[in-house]
Amino acid sequence: MKIGILGGTFDPIHFGHIRPALEVKQQLALDEVWLMPNHIPPHKQGTHVSTQDRLAMAQLICDELAGFKVCDIEAKRQTPSYTAKTLSQLNQLFPEYEFYFIMGMDSFLSLNKWYQWQQLFSLCHIAVCKRPGWQLTDQEPIQALLKHHLHNSDKPSTAGTGEIFLLDVAQQDISSTAIRQQLQQGNIPTTTMPKSIQEYIEQHQLYQASSSAQSK
Template sequence: MKIGIFGGTFNPIHLGHVNAIGEAKMHFDLDKVIVIPAAQSPHKTDKPIKDSDRVEMIKRATKYLDFVEIDSLELERSGVSYTYDTMLELMKRHVGAELYFIMGEDQYNSFDKWHNYEELLELANFIVLRRSGSNIRIDKPFLEKETRVFEVSSSEIRKRIKLEQQYSHLLNEQVYTYIKEHNLYEEK
């Protein structure tokens, strides 16, 4: 079985994330993709909103992707989330499966700063989704696929919400509705 692993804070999950999940599944013939929300990214200082809100938005954004599972193992562990620790746990849970960690160019460019990054490369395959037209060079053992990437970030969405600017086109409709109903990311 080929299992994709897609992690992040998803604060909030947006169309760029959902696109990456679908593109990786299609281009690498993955049987399923496990989405893993991080309790706290080691590379970000912002504290995400409540875990339950982020998980609910992930559920809504991936509702029609029958190959997606959500695993809250990093939330249950709490604290800073290291991919190395997560991959060790996933190897125990999915014995015999081929694991494929899905990332973008930005994560690839900082990979040498990841916790135990050299050992991490021995635990799984790593897929880098490159922007169309990008001239970044992806070195082996990383796998790569040039794909259309939605130029959107969760931090940009949070900023637009605070500034009361348009952002609905960057999210799944159900995620947008959830944010509005729960007044998420608004200045208190």
């Protein structure tokens, strides 16, 4: 089976996560996409709601979309969620699967700063989604890496790991930060999140300013 892995804080999960994942699933003919919320993000100060809430919101999305599942391997970990460690563990648990790690161009540009990043090419393929405002130039250090590992679309992929798939997806300028700011102001951003996520956030009074939360 070909499995796409989309990790992140999902704080909260929104269409900027979901729609690219759907497009990658279709373009690469993936059997499943696993949404993987992390517990302790290595590059951020922390999250704004609990791991349980973020897992629950990811599960709501998976309940709605065929071929989507929640992977809680990082959510259960009490140490920072390093991708190389996670992919190594997933390969041990599911040696018969072929993994495709999904990331945006902004993350890909800093890949050579990730923990044990070289190991990724022996553990998975990498699917890179283009994002608004990001493009790869010849001056980027990561360009040489891309040229070495870039999948040749004229030939079928035969390697089980180590290829980079550079994918065009519908660009959306949506951020969890902007969504949280709207929610703190008492506004529900209906165009950026599925209704099930909006309802979960309202029901559990998440991302509210303290004064707003206390008034309910």
